[in-house]
Amino acid sequence: MKTNAGRFFEDYRLGETIAHAVPRTVSGGERALYHALYPARHALYSSDEFARACGLPAAPVDDLAAFHLVFGKTVPDISLNAVANLGYAEGRWLKPVFPGDTLRSESTVIGLKENSNGKSGVVYVRTRGLNQHGEAVLEYVRWVMVKKRDEAAPAPEATVPTLAKSVAAADLVVPAGLDFTRYDFTLAGEPHRWGDYAVGERIDHVDGVTIEEAEHMLATRLWQNTAKVHFDATNRPDGKRLIYGGHVISMARALSFNGLANAQMIVALNAGAHANPCFSGDTVRAWSEVLDRAETPAPGVGALRLRLVAVKHGTDPFALKGEDGKYNPGVLLDLDYWALVPR
Amino acid sequence: MKTNAGRFFEDYRLGETIAHAVPRTVSGGERALYHALYPARHALYSSDEFARACGLPAAPVDDLAAFHLVFGKTVPDISLNAVANLGYAEGRWLKPVFPGDTLRSESTVIGLKENSNGKSGVVYVRTRGLNQHGEAVLEYVRWVMVKKRDEAAPAPEATVPTLAKSVAAADLVVPAGLDFTRYDFTLAGEPHRWGDYAVGERIDHVDGVTIEEAEHMLATRLWQNTAKVHFDATNRPDGKRLIYGGHVISMARALSFNGLANAQMIVALNAGAHANPCFSGDTVRAWSEVLDRAETPAPGVGALRLRLVAVKHGTDPFALKGEDGKYNPGVLLDLDYWALVPR
Amino acid sequence: MKTNAGRFFEDYRLGETIAHAVPRTVSGGERALYHALYPARHALYSSDEFARACGLPAAPVDDLAAFHLVFGKTVPDISLNAVANLGYAEGRWLKPVFPGDTLRSESTVIGLKENSNGKSGVVYVRTRGLNQHGEAVLEYVRWVMVKKRDEAAPAPEATVPTLAKSVAAADLVVPAGLDFTRYDFTLAGEPHRWGDYAVGERIDHVDGVTIEEAEHMLATRLWQNTAKVHFDATNRPDGKRLIYGGHVISMARALSFNGLANAQMIVALNAGAHANPCFSGDTVRAWSEVLDRAETPAPGVGALRLRLVAVKHGTDPFALKGEDGKYNPGVLLDLDYWALVPR
Known part of the structure; x- marks a missing residue:
């Protein structure tokens, strides 16, 4: 064999x-495809000029x-x-x-x-x-x-x-050179600074995206992820393909621009659960909760610990778990991460 | 909020x-995606070599x-x-x-x-x-x-x-360096020069493209256009997503290669109407009409003012408006633009 | 006209x-799209570093x-x-x-x-x-x-x-500089060398991919192939679009990574038949047979002549032809090619 x-x-x-x-x-090809696959708008990843103004050599x-x-x-x-x-x-x-x-x-x-x-x-x-x-x-x-x-x-x-339950703020790695002291909030799309976010605050990201089979397969192949459940409709009686959990993460993170446009760089993944499978035809919505805040040694750079939840349209987005402690069927993702935000 | x-x-x-x-x-990524999303074949945008032979530094x-x-x-x-x-x-x-x-x-x-x-x-x-x-x-x-x-x-x-009803020919901006005196009609795909097009002439672009949800969403996201009507199937009772009008413009323009392969560069948009909404499953067809002709100061470069009409398959493509002056339901786009053509 | x-x-x-x-x-855009459209994983085409270690200037x-x-x-x-x-x-x-x-x-x-x-x-x-x-x-x-x-x-x-029934081994062109003497089998994904493949050996590539309309149209447009049967649903009573035969070739070749990860470079196409049309919804599977082996003058580089067969899920993959000598309806592709493999 x-x-x-x-x-x-x-x-x-x-x-x-x-x-x-x-x-x-x-190459720039992967970057362009990321923008075609997800409603990604964080300026640091969209514009080489914006990234340079933040001390990086180009948009990562x-x-x-x-x-x-x-x-x-x-x-x-x-x-x-x-x-x-x-x-x-x-x-x-x-x-x-x-x-x-x-x-x-x-x-x-x-x-x-x-x-x-x-x-x-x-x-x-x-x-x-x-x-x-x-x-x-x-x-x-x-x-x-x-x-x-x-x-x-x-x-x-x-x-x-x-x-660790979460990555300690002291262990976050800020990219060399990152400097948010001349950060352009207008070009970034929102005025909210690190100090404007309070622990416990929830942000409903409003928009929804309905997912098609072709899209999640293009994305999953792009990452050379070959798990057959994502591609082979003959694996299930209903002919549906299980959507790669990472596709939901990227979709929810991109949707979170609306309210978290300045949560530019992800620096830590504390925890994450793919609460329920996602399928073609599902409309994904997302909300975030501020879990923690921390300073960093980099100029003008703060960190927010955020909970990012993705749910299917048609379910109560904030009813995460039932009395049995299990995720409700409409919950797709419960992610806990740290992002860098201008102070 | x-x-x-x-x-x-x-x-x-x-x-x-x-x-x-x-x-x-x-980057080249956006260019490649444009070619994947639309049947775009204008040589000046497809080949760096062709663009250089026309006096530009590379294919735009x-x-x-x-x-x-x-x-x-x-x-x-x-x-x-x-x-x-x-x-x-x-x-x-x-x-x-x-x-x-x-x-x-x-x-x-x-x-x-x-x-x-x-x-x-x-x-x-x-x-x-x-x-x-x-x-x-x-x-x-x-x-x-x-x-x-x-x-x-x-x-x-x-x-x-x-x-202005239309951009005056004298106000068209020809890109610096553009020179069509050594234009290669064979590589461009058609022999028709500026002088071969007569005002009033109509060109049926023959081909049709049936649009899928995944395609128009990829395109619209690529341009970071986030209007929810294009992405969220829960916005309408029939679960369809309204296709971004610009997707129809690009599709029709790409189809217009067949008959207008030498209408290389778009230099002005005089007017445009998204006459009716377009949805997944519609098959888009297109025709053009020559509205005007003008010379330009650039060597070998003429300008054509063109009307580009996109219609759904199954309707009379040339019956644009009813007696009430309103567009017929099968008409998707009625666009008026100037393009640069070798003389 | x-x-x-x-x-x-x-x-x-x-x-x-x-x-x-x-x-x-x-550009890198076409390369990224190829990875999004097909489960392509041959390391020489995925990594500039891997290609350089094999004597090429970059990943082709x-x-x-x-x-x-x-x-x-x-x-x-x-x-x-x-x-x-x-x-x-x-x-x-x-x-x-x-x-x-x-x-x-x-x-x-x-x-x-x-x-x-x-x-x-x-x-x-x-x-x-x-x-x-x-x-x-x-x-x-x-x-x-x-x-x-x-x-x-x-x-x-x-x-x-x-x-010629097939390209003679002596006529195969090995790219200048290609050298497999320091080939990294771990990074390539499989340990099998040229000498491990026996003439007559069959490899079932296991995985299947279900094809969507949006995907094959993106691919076919990317190659600026404009044959209307691939794009216009009004061409057939069932509204299906005939999938470009080359899409099936690329899909089958990418699937063949699983068992032929080291069959890196295609150097000859000996013969090929698009045995039956492929449509959206079909799940493509593939198997290969080793037809011949040859040495090459390049260091560490051997050649394998391979038969690559693609079939629709639900049919006997190895029952190629009926008693009448015609391909069975489930067979999509029967391709005969030479590939370069480390010795």
Whole structure:
């Protein structure tokens, strides 16, 4: 067999590092496609001039595009036989990605725990995205439930890593040179500064986008994510394709421009849940909540910890969970991240 | 409220200039996407070599892509609460846009007139697209009907600008260096010169394109046009999304290659009506009529004033208006523009 | 009539060379779109760094993208009135195409044979793709059945060219500088070398992709292929658009990564049949068979002759033909090509 059937739970070894295949050079093409796929308008990622005025050499590729590219490479090794994507933690963007950069990924297995049913187990990996200079541009922990090939295979000793509930403000990495002291709020689209956001404040991002099959497949392929559930209509009786969770993240983040136009750079992913599957025809809406605020050493740069929630149109957007503690069916995404905002 | 609810009629002041947000750097990515979204084949925009042989430094971004980018930025300030896009006038392309350029837009309010029902009014703006050097690349007048927030708000004194029926030939701006004396008609695809087109001549562009939801949404997002009617299927009982009028303009212009392959550069927009809404599933066809001809001072360069009409398949393409003077339901677009053609 | 109605059978002259219109400059935009349209993961085309480690100056545009661009330009002159695309032969890639290159095409008529019904005839052309330096990047023979405009038009003397069953290994052109001696199998995604593939071996590529109308139209337009059957739903009673055969080639080739990740560069097209039409909603699957193996003079570089078959989901993928020798309805593509593989 020359084809890759993917790894099963018993194929992972604690501490091993897996180098993921297919490095990728990004260009203005990926940037243009990101703008075609999502209603992305954050000025720092749209305009080289705006980015230069903020101390960067050019407009980076969207932070989530970098995330999707790094993530996509891990799919054949980590989640081809995954039953569920359980969570994210300790995600940090370490360096902006610019057109011309070449990205590759590697993942270290930091935890393994077989499920009590003996049919699957949870695999924890810390993934790093690296550029052509070998510099880390991004890192995050992700854990997935993976099937066993052979239920009789012996279980490894259970090891569950201790993960931070959120990235500490002191650990946020502000890109070298970033300076918001001459930030142009008019060009950015909104007047709200870091100090204008209060912890606990909620922002309804108003707009909705109805998703088509062609769009989410274009996006998911762009990141070279090949999980068949996203592409093959014969996988399900209703002929629908499961939309890549990252597509919902990018859609919700782009919608959040309306109210958070100045939350320019994503620097940390604290936690995230793909609460329910999203399908073609769903109309995605989003709201955010300010969870925390922090200063940074960079001139004029503050940080906001934000909760980004995506819901399907037709459900109460703010009724997140039922009495059983489970997400309501209309909730698609519950994401917790840090963004850099002018002070 | 941190989100932008858009301006209402009473929010505009005569003479004020609004700087629109979110500048945008274009690259080969936008050019490639334009070719994927429209059957665009004008050689000057397809080939750097062809453009250089015509005296330009490289192939510009399609003139309509430049228009859509400039227009898209105005939507949050001008037409978020618009009931109707009423017209265009005095549009001129002033400088070609090349990959690497960064575009922003600003609009000056040049007219205001409340409707007699007191519920809305007409806003006239002159919009300019500017590049990173602050040079104007494009300007046009557009007027839209905008709702009032408060029907009791006092009406401003009515001011309706006097607008030219069409841009005078003497006011057309030919790009610096443009020279069609060594124009390669074989590479361009058709032998017809400026002198081969007679005023009154009609050209049926033959081909039709059936539009899909995913396509027009990709296009409209690419221009960062965020009007919700284009994206949110829950806005209408039939679940259809209204197609951005500019998508129809670009589709019709691209179809017009067949018969007008040498009408290379658009230099003026004299007038335009989005006669009826276009929806997914419609098959767009187009025809053109030669309205006028003019010489230009540039070597080998003539100008044709063209009427470009787009219709839905299944209707008489040449029956534009009924006895009541209104456009027939199958008519989508009636556009009047000047293009540069080799003599 | 200023529009192009295309050539009919009696318009072709043996030996004439047709220069096709609309040259095209490619950029990172076309490369990004190729990755969005197809699950393409061959590392040499994804990463500039990987390509440099293999002796090339940068990652080329996918060989099939180059093919589609060259092919697309021939459509208005060769196949606008074609009833059927009958075959390919003697295809060779002669030089990689890089972002910044400008491609044009020309075709020489090498054979003409009227059908016995007097209504149509077969036209054989040898097409060359040329870059901005006038260097051939690609050549292939294609023959199509073309309608006659006038059934009474006299038939030319029948001339059928003698075509090689396959390109001889000695005639394969290995790109200058290509060196696989330091090939990184981990980054490429699979460990299988040239020597691991046996003649007669079959590889089932496992994955399937369900095709949407928007996707194949974006792809086909990207190559400036304007054949109306791909775009105009009013051409058929069922409203479906015939999918460009090249879309199926690219989809199948991209799927073949799974098992043939190291079959990096396509250097020859020996033969190809679009066995049955493909439509939106079809789920495409693919398998390959190793037909031949050859050494090359380049360091570490071997060649595999591969048969690539694409089938619709729901049919027996390996039952290619019925007892009548005709392809079964579920077979979409039967392609025969040479690829370069590390030894």
